[in-house]
Amino acid sequence: MENNPTPDQNLPESATISGSRPVANLEADTPAREERLFLLLSIFIGIISGLLVVSFRMAIEWLTVLLQGSAPAPHQLRLIIIPVLAGLLISVLTRYVFPAVRGSGVNQTKAALYIHNGYISTRTVIGKFLLAALAIGSGFSLGPEDPSLQIGAGAASLISRRIGLSREKLRIFAPVGAAAGLAAAFNAPISAILFVIEEVIGQWTAGVLGSIVLAAVSAVVIARWFWGAEPMFRVPPIALRDPRELLAYAVLGIIGGLASLIFAKALGFLRPLLRAQPQWSQMLQPAAAGFLVGCIGYFGLPQVMGAGYGAIDAAMHAQFAFKVLILLAAFKIIATTLSFSSGSPGGVFAPTLFVGAMLGAAIGAFEKHYFPSLATGTIGSYALVGMGVLFAAFLRAPLTSVFMILEVSGNYSIILPVILANTIAYLMARALQPVPIFELFTHQDGLYLPSMEEQREESELHFEDALLPVTLPILQGGQTVWSAKAAYTASQAEKPDVTPAAILVQCRDSGWYAARPSELTEIFAEPKSQDDPVANVCLEDRLGAERTPLIFPDQQLSSALPYFRRWPVVPISNRATRGALEGVLSLDDVLKRYQRQ
Amino acid sequence: MATTIQTRAYTKRGLVLHDTLSFLALLAISVALFGVTLFLFRSFEEHRADLAVRWAKRGRLALAQNHPAAAVDAFHTALTYTSDGPEETNDQLLLAQALAAGGHTDEAQTYYLNLWETHPGDGFINLQLARLDRAQDKFADANDKYEASIFGSWEDDGAVHRRNVRLEFTEFLIQQHLNAEARNQLFTVASNFPNDVPTLLNVADKLQTAGYAPDALTFLQKAVALEPHNRDLLIQAAQAAYALADYALAERLDHRALEEHPEPGDAVSQAQLAAQAAAAKRIQDLVLTPDQPATPRADHIIAAARIAQSRLRSCLAAPGTAPHNDPLLEGLTPRWTAANPGKATRSVLLNDPALEDTLTQLIYVTEQNTNQACGEPAGDDALLLELANNAAKGQGSNGK
Numbered sequence: 001m002e003n004n005p006t007p008d009q010n011l012p013e014s015a016t017i018s019g020s021r022p023v024a025n026l027e028a029d030t031p032a033r034e035e036r037l038f039l040l041l042s043i044f045i046g047i048i049s050g051l052l053v054v055s056f057r058m059a060i061e062w063l064t065v066l067l068q069g070s071a072p073a074p075h076q077l078r079l080i081i082i083p084v085l086a087g088l089l090i091s092v093l094t095r096y097v098f099p100a101v102r103g104s105g106v107n108q109t110k111a112a113l114y115i116h117n118g119y120i121s122t123r124t125v126i127g128k129f130l131l132a133a134l135a136i137g138s139g140f141s142l143g144p145e146d147p148s149l150q151i152g153a154g155a156a157s158l159i160s161r162r163i164g165l166s167r168e169k170l171r172i173f174a175p176v177g178a179a180a181g182l183a184a185a186f187n188a189p190i191s192a193i194l195f196v197i198e199e200v201i202g203q204w205t206a207g208v209l210g211s212i213v214l215a216a217v218s219a220v221v222i223a224r225w226f227w228g229a230e231p232m233f234r235v236p237p238i239a240l241r242d243p244r245e246l247l248a249y250a251v252l253g254i255i256g257g258l259a260s261l262i263f264a265k266a267l268g269f270l271r272p273l274l275r276a277q278p279q280w281s282q283m284l285q286p287a288a289a290g291f292l293v294g295c296i297g298y299f300g301l302p303q304v305m306g307a308g309y310g311a312i313d314a315a316m317h318a319q320f321a322f323k324v325l326i327l328l329a330a331f332k333i334i335a336t337t338l339s340f341s342s343g344s345p346g347g348v349f350a351p352t353l354f355v356g357a358m359l360g361a362a363i364g365a366f367e368k369h370y371f372p373s374l375a376t377g378t379i380g381s382y383a384l385v386g387m388g389v390l391f392a393a394f395l396r397a398p399l400t401s402v403f404m405i406l407e408v409s410g411n412y413s414i415i416l417p418v419i420l421a422n423t424i425a426y427l428m429a430r431a432l433q434p435v436p437i438f439e440l441f442t443h444q445d446g447l448y449l450p451s452m453e454e455q456r457e458e459s460e461l462h463f464e465d466a467l468l469p470v471t472l473p474i475l476q477g478g479q480t481v482w483s484a485k486a487a488y489t490a491s492q493a494e495k496p497d498v499t500p501a502a503i504l505v506q507c508r509d510s511g512w513y514a515a516r517p518s519e520l521t522e523i524f525a526e527p528k529s530q531d532d533p534v535a536n537v538c539l540e541d542r543l544g545a546e547r548t549p550l551i552f553p554d555q556q557l558s559s560a561l562p563y564f565r566r567w568p569v570v571p572i573s574n575r576a577t578r579g580a581l582e583g584v585l586s587l588d589d590v591l592k593r594y595q596r597q
Numbered sequence: 598m599a600t601t602i603q604t605r606a607y608t609k610r611g612l613v614l615h616d617t618l619s620f621l622a623l624l625a626i627s628v629a630l631f632g633v634t635l636f637l638f639r640s641f642e643e644h645r646a647d648l649a650v651r652w653a654k655r656g657r658l659a660l661a662q663n664h665p666a667a668a669v670d671a672f673h674t675a676l677t678y679t680s681d682g683p684e685e686t687n688d689q690l691l692l693a694q695a696l697a698a699g700g701h702t703d704e705a706q707t708y709y710l711n712l713w714e715t716h717p718g719d720g721f722i723n724l725q726l727a728r729l730d731r732a733q734d735k736f737a738d739a740n741d742k743y744e745a746s747i748f749g750s751w752e753d754d755g756a757v758h759r760r761n762v763r764l765e766f767t768e769f770l771i772q773q774h775l776n777a778e779a780r781n782q783l784f785t786v787a788s789n790f791p792n793d794v795p796t797l798l799n800v801a802d803k804l805q806t807a808g809y810a811p812d813a814l815t816f817l818q819k820a821v822a823l824e825p826h827n828r829d830l831l832i833q834a835a836q837a838a839y840a841l842a843d844y845a846l847a848e849r850l851d852h853r854a855l856e857e858h859p860e861p862g863d864a865v866s867q868a869q870l871a872a873q874a875a876a877a878k879r880i881q882d883l884v885l886t887p888d889q890p891a892t893p894r895a896d897h898i899i900a901a902a903r904i905a906q907s908r909l910r911s912c913l914a915a916p917g918t919a920p921h922n923d924p925l926l927e928g929l930t931p932r933w934t935a936a937n938p939g940k941a942t943r944s945v946l947l948n949d950p951a952l953e954d955t956l957t958q959l960i961y962v963t964e965q966n967t968n969q970a971c972g973e974p975a976g977d978d979a980l981l982l983e984l985a986n987n988a989a990k991g992q993g994s995n996g997k
Contacts, residue, residue, distance in 0.1 A: 071674040
């Protein structure tokens with residue numbers, strides 16, 4: 001139920017548009033006002049989201065030190081006690097105070113965009129901030145990035161509501177804030193922009209892109225002011241001396257694809273199962289998840305607790321043996337599945353990166369041990385590529401995954417292995433798990449938000465997919481009306497039973513005129529004899545200056561529909577030879593083509 | 598109509614005022630939020646810094662107590678809380694050191710490489726990387742890193758650090774049999790520290806190892822010039838001179854050493870030193886090489902021939918030897934008979950250089966073969982054997 005609007009989300013329309021009715025009415029007088037405000041507001045949204053995300057990360061770190069101690073290690077009893085107590089507190093607060101804070105935040109932001117007109121309640125933002133920080137800080141295996149995205153979106157929603165913007169703009173501001181929140185969380189503006197476009201709004205429109213960029217950049221400036229400009233992970237540059245090493249990265253892609261499948265299947269199984277339990281049981285689920293995750297930490301793997309960035313860093317610096325890396329990846333999947341399915345607020349980005357880093361480092365360690373002559377990259381570079389692999393396969397954001405790895409490492413020498421491994425993992429994940437994880441969650445919640453992956457892959461039809469050869473009669477525009485009439489009569493005499501849908505007139509300026517038969521019949525009826533002055537007027541002059549629009553085969557078929565209001569058919573021209581036709585298209589042809597799709 | 602225009606003007610003014618106030622409010626909220634965040638951030642950073650210092654201290658202690666595993670854990674924790682900057686670099690360096698000390702070469706190298714990325718000209722980091730490359734037999738990389746370390750920046754006492762790196766680098770070069778390059782590096786070190794006796798001794802020692810004994814002796818002599826009453830140094834120089842067959846110099850240095858008072862615990866006693874000096878003096882009377890002046894050489898050959906013949910006779914007469922069956926000794930008696938050393942007077946030898954050479958060779962062969970057949974000689978025979986061995990190595994007297 002994580003996407004269902006809570007009572008405070010179902011506000012009256014007036015509240016979603018503006019806090020003050022008179023101002024809303026005034027908007028009708030100044031339609032350009034919003035355009036002017038839009039970019040400036042984006043900067044403020046970026047700044048405020050950035051500050052909130054910095055505070056959020058700080059709260060997580062503070063709570064981590066406070067609750068888990070400065071150096072969590074196995075056999076510390078607090079590793080079990082703290083997550084259990086935090087789980088109890090989270091379930092009470094989630095049940096009675098912040099009912100809309102469960103889950104990661106990505107789907108909630110999408111739901112805000114597509115269902116609630118961009119509305120995210122202030123209470124949700126506050127709840128997400130507090131409870132996600134508590135969950136992650138106490139050791140639940142969850143990440144701060146997705147909540148940051150929702151916090152950013154929530155801040156944007158709040159600001160745009162207060163300013164009093166139209167519903168359309170209000171809706172767009174949620175992804176703008178989301179990009180700002182994610183950019184600040186990752187310290188990576190490009191990845192955040194791409195993720196929001198790939199996963200949340202699914203389209204590149206110049207107006208929205210400008211706002212998203214401004215907000216993301218503002219947020220990153222703020223984040224860097226506090227944390228510095230250093231990339232999150234630093235690995236030495238790699239130089240692929242032997243192309244055979246790419247095989248190891250390809251294997252990493254395959255293993256990453258399989259791991260993401262296991263991860264997705266585990267979440268897809270456990271989450272609805274726990275949701276189906278009675279209410280009292282759901283109240284205990286976060287505490288139970290905390291207990292199990294705590295046990296994993298207590299009995300030897302405290303690294304899986306929390307977001308796990310320290311362990312990712314350690315894996316990058318080859319501080320874990322092969323077996324430990326495999327164990328960490330496996331137990332992180334278990335711990336995250338438990339934490340997330342229990343309804344504790346927190347994200348899956350960081351755990352995904354964690355699993356990827358461990359698998360990558362494991363492959364790197366294996367290669368270095370058994371094929372040392374091939375391994376030119378450090379284990380850190382494998383861990384980094386592994387992070388991208390899981391991101392591409394599990395979160396199904398292939399473009400974001402590539403840029404994210406480049407941005408979080410500041411290392412562009414790694415691009416070739418990243419692209420190779422991510423592509424393999426992504427294709428495998430698509431083949432084995434057709435429904436992306438976030439979409440799966442929305443389906444589990446009974447919502448049907450647009451699938452960005454499907455949208456990306458929808459193939460647009462073009463004119464060339466529907467056009468037919470020219471079989472219509474063609475008249476020369478330079479002919480006189482009288483001779484055109486004769487030519488038309490002659491052509492009609494060959495097929496007396498067929499009335500053409502249109503007659504094409506080729507004009508001397510290489511343009512075309514698609515005339516209806518009735519239109520020509522009317523013109524041809526005007527001259528009574530060849531000596532009649534009307535009979536000697538050029539046909540194209542008689543038709544007037546208007547011509548059918550110049551259309552080419554590669555243009556989108558959907559754009560054809562408005563033309564048929566005026567023209568019986570649309571001639572499709574060749575781009576290379578002006579005046580030459582590739583074919584013609586009627587409304588009927590277009591509809592038939594769409595029906596066939 | 599006029600009313601409508603007036604109303605529109607009012608509404609526009611209202612909108613402008615509304616937007617202005619909204620942005621001012623946003624600005625105020627941003628500033629307030631920034632202030633609160635900054636306050637909390639600084640407070641938290643201070644706490645983190647305290648934790649970092651505490652854990653780094655534990656790490657240093659563990660490293661000092663030779664507990665690299667504990668040090669690694671402590672430095673890891675410290676690094677979790679260290680902010681970017683010199684402290685972080687320092688902790689990373691210590692962590693890398695702890696990792697290297699714990700035998701985690703790969704991890705240590707990764708850390709050093711990370712540091713190197715941001716400090717490519719740092720002498721210490723390059724030195725550590727050179728050592729790790731060397732341990733992993735990456736000779737070309739080690740070579741580059743040593744050079745980068747020598748020409749890199751050092752926080753304090755750069756000249757001393759560079760000297761030490763050069764000396765370590767020469768060890769690496771000698772290990773790679775790149776002796777000529779090692780010699781160049783050692784000459785650079787010596788020229789940078791011309792008045793530093795330990796450095797000159799170190800240079801001499803490494804030159805000796807690299808096979809440049811004459812150069813080594815030169816630097817030892819320079820060291821002796823700086824510390825003329827250093828008994829150990831005099832003895833070391835004398836031994837080097839003796840090994841180079843510069844017996845006169847060796848004798849002089851030994852005598853100078855004898856004049857110095859020995860310290861308790863000195864490796865060479867006065868009696869041993871006196872014996873060394875005596876040997877150096879005596880061997881000069883037996884040198885047979887053609888670079889000697891003609892008359893002394895003839896006298897040396899006559900004396901040495903007697904000694905060698907005597908050694909042969911005693912060897913042949915020794916119980917357990919079977920001279921007729923011993924291929925080493927079998928041909929020597931006929932060769933001595935043919936050479937007829939009894940006729941070889943000073944004047945004969947001075948007029949017959951071929952006979953001088955024949956007798957010299959016969960003396961050498963006799964000493965070498967009797968050494969193998971009858972065991973190690975003593976006294977003059979031992980000195981002659983030493984000369985024979987030097988001749989076999991192509992080394993004359995005076996180190997030539």
